[in-house]
Amino acid sequence: MTKQANTNKIIKTFDDFYNIIDIHQYKNISFHHHLRNGDYVLNMVLNHYLEKKVNNINLYPSAIFPSYSSILHLLENNQIDNITTNYCNGPVAEFISNNGLSGKLTMQTHGGRARSIIEGRSKIDIAYIAVPTCDPSGNAVGYLGNNRCGALGYPIADSLHASKVVLITDNIVDYVDSPEIKSENVDYIITIDSIGDKQGIISGTTQVTKNPIGVKIAKNTAKLMDELELIKPGFSFQSGAGGISLKVTDYVKETMKRQNIKASFFSGGITKYHVDMLEEGLVEKLYDVQCFDLEAVDSISRNTNHIPISASQYANPNDPLMVIKDLDIVILGATEIDYDFNVNVTTDSHGTIIGGSGGHSDTASEAKVTIIVSPLIKGRIPTVKKRVTTITTLGKNIDCFVTERGIAINPNRKDLLKKLLNSKLKIVPIEELAHIAHKYTNIPKEAKKRDKIIGEVEDRTLEIIDYLYLK
Amino acid sequence: MKYSAGSYESSDCIVTVSTHSKTDIIIESIVFEQFGDQIKDVISNTLKEQGIKDILVECFDKGALDYTIKSRLLTALKRMEE
Numbered sequence: 001m002t003k004q005a006n007t008n009k010i011i012k013t014f015d016d017f018y019n020i021i022d023i024h025q026y027k028n029i030s031f032h033h034h035l036r037n038g039d040y041v042l043n044m045v046l047n048h049y050l051e052k053k054v055n056n057i058n059l060y061p062s063a064i065f066p067s068y069s070s071i072l073h074l075l076e077n078n079q080i081d082n083i084t085t086n087y088c089n090g091p092v093a094e095f096i097s098n099n100g101l102s103g104k105l106t107m108q109t110h111g112g113r114a115r116s117i118i119e120g121r122s123k124i125d126i127a128y129i130a131v132p133t134c135d136p137s138g139n140a141v142g143y144l145g146n147n148r149c150g151a152l153g154y155p156i157a158d159s160l161h162a163s164k165v166v167l168i169t170d171n172i173v174d175y176v177d178s179p180e181i182k183s184e185n186v187d188y189i190i191t192i193d194s195i196g197d198k199q200g201i202i203s204g205t206t207q208v209t210k211n212p213i214g215v216k217i218a219k220n221t222a223k224l225m226d227e228l229e230l231i232k233p234g235f236s237f238q239s240g241a242g243g244i245s246l247k248v249t250d251y252v253k254e255t256m257k258r259q260n261i262k263a264s265f266f267s268g269g270i271t272k273y274h275v276d277m278l279e280e281g282l283v284e285k286l287y288d289v290q291c292f293d294l295e296a297v298d299s300i301s302r303n304t305n306h307i308p309i310s311a312s313q314y315a316n317p318n319d320p321l322m323v324i325k326d327l328d329i330v331i332l333g334a335t336e337i338d339y340d341f342n343v344n345v346t347t348d349s350h351g352t353i354i355g356g357s358g359g360h361s362d363t364a365s366e367a368k369v370t371i372i373v374s375p376l377i378k379g380r381i382p383t384v385k386k387r388v389t390t391i392t393t394l395g396k397n398i399d400c401f402v403t404e405r406g407i408a409i410n411p412n413r414k415d416l417l418k419k420l421l422n423s424k425l426k427i428v429p430i431e432e433l434a435h436i437a438h439k440y441t442n443i444p445k446e447a448k449k450r451d452k453i454i455g456e457v458e459d460r461t462l463e464i465i466d467y468l469y470l471k
Numbered sequence: 472m473k474y475s476a477g478s479y480e481s482s483d484c485i486v487t488v489s490t491h492s493k494t495d496i497i498i499e500s501i502v503f504e505q506f507g508d509q510i511k512d513v514i515s516n517t518l519k520e521q522g523i524k525d526i527l528v529e530c531f532d533k534g535a536l537d538y539t540i541k542s543r544l545l546t547a548l549k550r551m552e553e
Contacts, residue, residue: 350504379481379534380502440536444505 009138010172010189014048017190021164023052026125030117030162032155033063033087034130034142034290038200041130041168044192046070049079058082058103060124062113062154062311063358066090067200078102084122086110087356096454097352097471105353105455105468107346107392110154110289111315111322111362112460117157118312118319121462127162129155130195131181133171138186139179143291143300143308145171147196150270150291150300151308152180159185170195180308206271206292208250209243216404217373218247220425221331222255224400224407227423228416230329230369231255238268238324238363239331241292244373248331249273256282267314267323268330268359270306275299278306287323289314289359315362317460322366324359330367332360334374334401336388339430341395341410343372344388346457349381351450351471357392362460364397369416376403381444382437384430389447391457391466405436476546477535484532486514486543488551491527494518500532513537517544 011017029049031042042061047070049057057080064071064085071092074080082103088096096105108116116122132148134140142152147170159165159181167181167189209215221244225231231252239245250273256263263283266274270288272295277283279299286306291297299306312319324330335354336344343364348354364370374383383403399416401408408430409416420427428436450469457466477485484500496514498507514528530540 380506380536381534442506442509442537444502445508447504 009186010136010191012191014044014190017166017188018048023048023054026164027054027056028058028060028123028125030060030124030127030158031062032129032152032158033061033065034149034152034154035147035196035201037065037067038197039065039067039130040194040196041128042068043070045128046074050074050077053079055079056081060084060122063087064089064092068092082106084108085356086113087358088353089355093353100452100454100470107356107455107457107468109315109357109361109460110311110359111317112458114157114310114312115316115318115460117161118316124158124162126164126166127155127158129159129165129167129181131167131169132195133173133176134167134169134181134189135173135176135183137183138167138181138189139176139183140167140169140181141176141179143297147194147198147201148297149201150297151288153289153309153311153314156180156310157312164188166190168192168195202294206241206246207243208246211243213375213404214244215247217244217375217402218251220404220407221248221371221373221402222251223425224371224402225252225329226255227425228369228419231259231261233261234264235328236265236267236326237263237329238266238327238367240333241269241271242333245331245333246271246273248373253277253282267327268363270296272296275306278303287314315359315460324363324366327363327367329369329371330363331371331373332364334372334383336383336385337372337374337401338385338388338395341398341401341430342388342391343393343398344390346392347390347468349389349447351389351447351469353468361393361397364393365460369399370397371400371402372398373402376405376433376437377441380441382434382441384434384437390468394459394465401430401433403433406433408433474547474550476550477543479531479533482534482536484530484535484540484543486540486547487529488547489527491525494524495527497529498532499530502532502534509537510540513540514544517541521548523548
C-alpha cells in the first residue's frame with residue numbers, strides 16, 4: 001500500500017479532512033482507548049458521522065468507556081451495524097444489553113483483536129488514532145506531550161493494516177525518536193487544540209487496597225504463591241491495576257527483597273508500583289502495552305528497560321515475539337467464577353454488559369499459573385456460581401481461585417494440588433466455596449432465562465466460547 | 472414522622488419506618504431479582520417478632536445480608552419508640 005509522501009500530511013480541521021475523504025465511503029472505523037475516560041477524539045470524530053448521517057457503520061474501538069457518548073447517539077439513531085471491541089462499560093454497554101444491535105457485538109481479547117486485524121478478519125477502512133505527540137511526517141509516541149498516556153500498544157496493528165491511517169494530535173514536534181506509530185504507515189495528521197482531559201486519561205484506580213477483605217485475599221494469594229514456590233529467580237509476573245492485585249504485588253515485592261530474588265519481567269498494564277520495582281533493581285524489564293498512571297507514563301522515557309509493546313507483541317497467539325508466552329504467573333479478577341472454573345468479567349449477574357476480557361483470557365491462556373482473586377461475596381451476590389452468566393475465560397485456563405474464606409484449585413492441576421497436600425491454607429473444592437457463601441447470603445434466585453442472542457465472546461483462538469443475550 | 476437507620480454503602484441498606492394505616496413493605500434493591508422475596512421475609516418476620524402492625528417500612532438495599540437488614544430495621548423501630 002503506498003502512503004503519501006512526508007509532506008502535506010497535516011490537515012487543519014476535520015471539515016478539511018472530510019473535503020478530501022468521502023465519509024460515506026469509509027464505514028469500518030477504529031479507535032484506541034489509551035485516553036480512557038479523558039478521550040476527546042472519539043466523540044469529535046463520531047460527531048461528524050452523526051451530523052453527516054453515515055449509516056451501517058462497523059465500529060472497532062479497542063474499548064468503550066462511559067464518556068464515549070457519541071456511540072450511544074449513533075446507536076439511538078440506528079447508524080451502527082456491528083461493534084467489535086475488547087471491553088465495554090457505561091451507557092453504551094447498558095444500551096446494547098437492553099436493545100442489542102442491528103448486527104452483532106463481538107467481544108474479543110487484546111491479543112485476539114490484534115490478530116484479527118493483522119490476519120485480515122477485521123478490515124478497517126480508517127483508523128483514527130489519537131496521539132499525544134508526533135512529528136510532521138507522522139512518527140508518533142504516547143508517552144510524551146501534555147496529554148501523554150503512556151504506551152500506545154493497542155492502535156499499532158490498526159496503523160499497519162487500516163486502508164487509511166489518520167493521526168489526531170495536539171502536539172507536533174520536529175522529530176520523534178523510536179516511534180511506536182511509524183510515519184510510513186500514516187496518511188494524514190489532523191491537528192486539534194486538545195486530544196483529551198488529563199484527569200480522565202489517567203485511570204486513577206491504581207491504589208493498593210486497604211479494605212480488610214482485600215488485604216486478606218492478597219495475603220492468602222502471597223502464601224499460596226509461597227507454598228507453590230512460584231517466586232524464584234528469573235520468574236515473570238503480571239498483575240492488573242486492581243487494588244487486590246496491587247496488594248499481591250506488594251507482598252511479592254517483600255518476598256523478593258527478603259529472599260534476594262530478581263524477576264525477569266513484568267508485563268501488561270504498568271503502574272508506579274511496577275516502576276518502583278524496576279528502579280529498585282528487583283525486575284529486569286517491564287513490557288508495557290498500557291500505562292495506568294502518570295508515574296508509569298514518565299518512566300518510559302527515563303528507563304530503557306521499560307519497553308512499550310504492541311498488543312500483538314503482548315498477546316497475539318500468532319505473533320512469534322509474544323511476550324506472555326513466557327509468563328509464569330498472572331493475577332486476575334472475576335465478577336463470577338463457576339464450578340468448571342470458567343470466569344466472567346464481561347457481564348454482571350443481571351446480564352448487563354459491564355466490561356470484557358481485555359487481556360484476561362490472553363494471559364490466563366498463556367501463563368503457567370493463573371490465579372483469580374476476588375471476594376467470595378460482592379453486594380450479597382456469591383462470586384461462585386454453578387455456571388457463569390457469560391464465559392470470558394475458559395475454566396481450562398484458570399488454575400487457582402483465592403478468596404478471603406478459602407482457596408480452590410482447578411482439579412486438572414494435579415501438580416499444584418500435590419504441592420499443596422500439606423498446605424496450611426484452607427484449600428477446598430470450589431463447590432465448597434459456594435456453600436460457604438450461601439451460608440451468609442442464602443441461595444440466589446436464578447436470573448430469568450434469556451434467549452435472544454445479541455453478540456458473542458470470541459476467544460483469541462477465534463473460537464466462540466459464549467454468547468451475549470438481550471436482557 | 473419518619474425514622475431511619477443504615478447507609479447507602481455497598482452491602483448495607485437504609486431502612487425507614489413510619490406509622491401507617493396498615494402494614495406495607497416497600498423494597499428497592501440492587502439484588503431484587505435474586506433476593507427480593509428473602510428481604511421481604513426478613514422484614515415481615517422481624518415485625519411479627521416485635522408484634523408491630525400498621526407500619527410503613529421502606530428498605531433501600533445495596534446488597535445487605537439478612538442480619539444487617541434485621542438490625543437496621545430494629546434500630547429504626549427503636550428510634551421511632553424514643
